[in-house]
Amino acid sequence: MPTIKPLSKQDTLKYANPKRMAEIGRDVTDTLNANPHVQWLESPHVQLYVCQNFLSDKDCDLLVKMIDADSQPSTLYEGTEKEGYRTSDSCNVDPHDPDIKRIDQMICDLMGIPASHSEILQGQRYKVGQEFKDHHDFFHESEQYWPTEARAGGQRTWTAMAYLNEPEEGGGTAFPQLTYSVAPRKGMLLMWNNMGIDGKPNLNTLHAGTPVIRGTKYIITKWFRLNAWRGAPTN
Ligand SMILES: O=C(O)CCC(=O)C(=O)O
Numbered sequence: 001m002p003t004i005k006p007l008s009k010q011d012t013l014k015y016a017n018p019k020r021m022a023e024i025g026r027d028v029t030d031t032l033n034a035n036p037h038v039q040w041l042e043s044p045h046v047q048l049y050v051c052q053n054f055l056s057d058k059d060c061d062l063l064v065k066m067i068d069a070d071s072q073p074s075t076l077y078e079g080t081e082k083e084g085y086r087t088s089d090s091c092n093v094d095p096h097d098p099d100i101k102r103i104d105q106m107i108c109d110l111m112g113i114p115a116s117h118s119e120i121l122q123g124q125r126y127k128v129g130q131e132f133k134d135h136h137d138f139f140h141e142s143e144q145y146w147p148t149e150a151r152a153g154g155q156r157t158w159t160a161m162a163y164l165n166e167p168e169e170g171g172g173t174a175f176p177q178l179t180y181s182v183a184p185r186k187g188m189l190l191m192w193n194n195m196g197i198d199g200k201p202n203l204n205t206l207h208a209g210t211p212v213i214r215g216t217k218y219i220i221t222k223w224f225r226l227n228a229w230r231g232a233p234t235n
């Protein structure tokens with residue numbers, strides 16, 4: 001594996017600046033709080049929101065088709081792989097597809113974050129028994145992937161995740177620190193701030209895609225970055 005240049009203290013501030021991340025947290029929560037279609041899932045520990053019926057049935061169904069066509073076994077970051085940890089299938093949906101561009105923009109507009117600061121939409125499918133165990137979506141700065149991810153867009157700030165169907169049993173998104181689990185609802189968008197109000201990674205955002213017991217679960221996920229995401233295609 002090539003050696004990756006470590007980050008200086010100054011670089012780290014550029015890629016994970018608590019002051020700027022606290023500001024983003026305030027801006028996004030102001031936007032979401034002002035939207036009558038969005039509900040705040042009251043918690044003192046995590047800024048967590050839902051928007052019911054965010055995606056139409058038609059959009060959900062077309063996304064499910066795309067995921068079925070393109071999915072490969074999901075991956076974890078190099079150095080963090082653990083057997084059985086993330087057993088779903090995933091795919092990066094085609095960012096040039098006009099429906100994807102529209103849905104992508106709808107998510108960014110709802111949250112008030114520029115699309116340039118977001119990663120490509122990822123689709124995921126969980127069959128019976130598949131899951132994504134407890135994890136944080138923010139980057140742990142002690143991990144070997146961090147310098148590369150930092151330079152590619154910096155820390156992950158917010159997560160937006162939409163359920164495309166309702167498995168018959170299981171497949172909720174559990175937040176063990178909140179003793180809280182969100183049940184999949186077709187078309188519902190779930191959003192949370194991976195940072196605390198201090199703009200630093202919030203350990204209470206620990207969450208899991210719990211095993212599907214009956215049926216299949218489909219979701220799309222979008223992760224936002226502090227800076228412009230360099231992995232993004234140019235158009
Ligand atoms: O499947 C879920 O409910 C959670 C997925 C998740 O945490 C992720 O994609 O980062």
Ligand SMILES: [Fe+2]
Pocket residue numbers: 135136137207
């Ligand atoms: Fe996650």
